Amino acid sequence: MEAVMKYLKPKRFSALILTPIMVLTMICTAYSQNAAEMEESLFIRLGGLEQISLVVNDFVDVFIQDPVILSNPVVKERKTADTAPYVKFQVTTMVCQVTGGPCQYTGLDMREAHRGLNVSKREWDRMVELFVGTLEKHQVSAEASEELLHIMGTTKDDIVVSGNR
Numbered sequence: 001m002e003a004v005m006k007y008l009k010p011k012r013f014s015a016l017i018l019t020p021i022m023v024l025t026m027i028c029t030a031y032s033q034n035a036a037e038m039e040e041s042l043f044i045r046l047g048g049l050e051q052i053s054l055v056v057n058d059f060v061d062v063f064i065q066d067p068v069i070l071s072n073p074v075v076k077e078r079k080t081a082d083t084a085p086y087v088k089f090q091v092t093t094m095v096c097q098v099t100g101g102p103c104q105y106t107g108l109d110m111r112e113a114h115r116g117l118n119v120s121k122r123e124w125d126r127m128v129e130l131f132v133g134t135l136e137k138h139q140v141s142a143e144a145s146e147e148l149l150h151i152m153g154t155t156k157d158d159i160v161v162s163g164n165r
């Protein structure tokens with residue numbers, strides 16, 4: 001009994017109660033911060049993998065038939081329609097990864113993937129136009145679209161090699 005009383009001395013007692021409460025509070029705070037970050041990721045705001053794959057699917061379909069894009073003889077020569085399913089897969093995985101989703105992009109880096117394609121600024125601008133059209137068609141919010149376009153824009157210097165052909 002005396003041993004129990006000794007253990008329950010005010011100092012020990014408060015440490016006994018307060019320590020688990022502090023640990024629990026820290027765990028809860030970390031968990032809710034994590035949950036908030038996940039909720040806010042661009043990946044989630046774009047509608048997740050299903051929605052992203054629908055957008056990329058539509059976009060690539062339009063892209064590979066577009067006269068401005070096909071006016072590039074190297075792009076046309078690559079038979080873009082034949083490689084479309086593969087490119088759709090790679091672009092979907094890439095968008096998923098760079099927006100905070102659970103995918104891992106394993107394709108070529110952008111400089112390597114577009115080496116020799118001689119992509120012009122005009123073709124780049126057309127690609128952006130087509131992509132914006134697809135985002136609008138799928139009613140992606142203006143804010144999420146802008147964020148995604150900004151991320152895509154960071155690859156421009158690796159893809160575009162010539163001016164307004």
Ligand code: HEM
Nearest residue numbers: 075078080083087090091107108113119123124127152155
């Ligand atoms: C933000 C812009 C772009 C992104 C994120 C992008 C992304 C990609 C990706 C992920 C691949 C597959 C890489 C791999 O093989 O592992 C690819 C391939 C390709 N891209 Fe792009 N691309 C962009 C712009 C363009 C533009 C503007 C053009 C042409 C005007 C273009 C033409 C092609 C072609 C033809 C291929 C297939 C190359 C081949 O298989 O031989 N891309 N792109």
